[in-house]
Amino acid sequence: MFYFLQQMKLFLLLVVMGTVSAEIQDLSGKMLTFPQQTKTAHAKLRPIKQGYNTVTVCHRSFTDIKRDHALFSLSTPSSPNSFLIFWQNTNGQIQPHVREGKADYGGWDYKPNMWHSVCTTWDSVTGLVQIWFDGLPSIRKYVTTGSITGLAVAILGQEQDSHGGGFDINQSFVGMITDVHMWDYTLSPCEIQHYMGELSFTPGNVLNWSALDFEIIGNVLTENKITVCH
Numbered sequence: 001m002f003y004f005l006q007q008m009k010l011f012l013l014l015v016v017m018g019t020v021s022a023e024i025q026d027l028s029g030k031m032l033t034f035p036q037q038t039k040t041a042h043a044k045l046r047p048i049k050q051g052y053n054t055v056t057v058c059h060r061s062f063t064d065i066k067r068d069h070a071l072f073s074l075s076t077p078s079s080p081n082s083f084l085i086f087w088q089n090t091n092g093q094i095q096p097h098v099r100e101g102k103a104d105y106g107g108w109d110y111k112p113n114m115w116h117s118v119c120t121t122w123d124s125v126t127g128l129v130q131i132w133f134d135g136l137p138s139i140r141k142y143v144t145t146g147s148i149t150g151l152a153v154a155i156l157g158q159e160q161d162s163h164g165g166g167f168d169i170n171q172s173f174v175g176m177i178t179d180v181h182m183w184d185y186t187l188s189p190c191e192i193q194h195y196m197g198e199l200s201f202t203p204g205n206v207l208n209w210s211a212l213d214f215e216i217i218g219n220v221l222t223e224n225k226i227t228v229c230h
Helices: 002-017 189-196
Strands: 019-025 030-034 042-045 054-062 069-076 079-088 093-098 116-123 128-133 153-156 175-183 212-217 221-224
Touching: 054 069, 054 079, 054 189, 069 175, 079 116, 093 116, 093 128, 116 189, 153 175
Parallel strands: none
Antiparallel strands: 019 212, 030 175, 030 221, 042 153, 042 212, 054 116, 054 175, 069 079, 069 153, 079 093, 116 128
């Protein structure tokens, strides 16, 4: 009985602290809202598969912050930046990081207070990365070869400087994120354009927004997506 009471106290404490137990949910038509700058609040996503030779990650985000911030952060024990999509504000660049490699993509019209769709692809054989921003493709750049191995943890709302942690409040995300998908292969240009246009596409086989295994830590809200009435 004593052990049971202690476990109940721990459960209630976690609830009060804002931790939501992990479970698989259909987030179709939903978005995660990160309402304040913080070095703790985030959503932890659990990939269905581990070990990647090829990666595609797509997501949509809405923010008004004018500083550096992470859009998607996947770490492994050996590399906190195993697959990171980062907005570097000083030079106005989207920076995909893969393990120890990084590419800089400038010239995108990353306007505040509107939805932006970003897809990023990478192949471990060629080492080439490419981003698609609001339906338009970038050139392909070299980042690194070699597979992503080890237990992967994906985070929304923070940038991981260590595996599952090491958050910096000045790199936190404030705003809304939705439609996060990850595949262990390169999506075709047609599939990417279908995603960008919110048409029918093949859901991610590593992270699937409509069947997502995740937990919320801190002040992160699950809300209906903002829609425009006509």
